[in-house]
Amino acid sequence: MRLVSLTGSLGTGKAIARSAASTVKRVHLELGGNAPLLVFDDADPAAVAAGVRQAAFFNSGQDCTAGTRLLVHEDLYEPLLAELLPLVGSLQTGDPADGEHIEMGPLASQAHQRRVLGYLERAAAGGASMLCGGGAPDRAGAFVEPTIVANVEQTDEIVQSEVFGPVLTVQRFADENAAVALANGVDYALAASVWTRDLGRALRLSKQLEFGTVWANDHLPFMSEMPHGGFKQSGYGKDLSTYALEDYSQVKHVMLSLD
């Protein structure tokens, strides 16, 4: 075996990298994310709210590129939440077997449900406030309510961790530099999005954001032709695209004398 590729948790990735070091195997790691959505005051709150609903709650937030940290310019904070809260409240949740109208199902297992609820309980105990959701609904199954968490600090566990559930934190910023500092201020660095009508700002921030993917006015789409992979503790190596071909191949130099 020459290479070990993992899409999994940070802890498992570190264990594999340590183990692979003993025989110098190549390692290709996709270790999750904690994606910020940076929303500026020139953005349309209704359009952003629709995007955030999808980014944060698609597949109950169980997506390594899910939007998990909503960072909002202070002037747009109230208007955006006024649009977002009813939209999140309108999510059709339930057993996916009930039909096509179900938009959000349970978490993948009861063990994972307990893990996500643990994050929420500790956040609430630490002073965070739940703008919606915050626990398990009154029904059987591994369900967690769509949850938006406010009054959080950058160093809080709920902000720093990959919760991997239908949980979105909200923070305010005053200017671009502060937004970038909050966005980059976590160990994960897989994906981020910028929401603004100012394309210069979108391009400027795409350089300053330390993430493997940066979207502008969008979040989640990917395709076979473009690379997917993180920076920092989100791991290394790319999947999808011709970059992945290089990762999973070996380069050899072959030389012939013409004599």
Next chain:
Amino acid sequence: MTHAGARMLIDGELLEAAEGREREIVNPASGALLASVPDAGPADVELAVTAAARAFPAWRDATPRERSERINALADAIAEHAEELGALELANVGKPLSVVREEMPVTVDNLRFFAGAARSLHGPTAGEYLPGRTTSSRLGCSTSSVATARRSATRSSSTPPCGSSR
């Protein structure tokens, strides 16, 4: 709907776990038992890795066209069974129908992308950078370089192709 007799496919055979352990898979929405599946251990991994290592030389030596056709055949099989696979995914991890219907075509497309890419895998540098010598970089595990192709009848090349098993 319980799926009985689930087994692991290793080296062309459907097997139980070497240590005989099973794991119950529960539908997270309903709590219903979906299946009991083999719970693999190190011995099973060893078996799979050994089988893969044994299979690798033939795969490595296959032409890009052959490898491309195999990967496309896998994509065809997934496309053909997309509805059944999607229903399993829905019951296994609670994904809504909209999610599984989006994911299955993406899975098929990803395989087709790499099936196509296998046929245009090449090193970006080649030239005469030193007097009297020609040189190239080669990406992948093809044995079709000029030097080895001439000797392919005997496979006695002193230069092992990349990705040789040791």
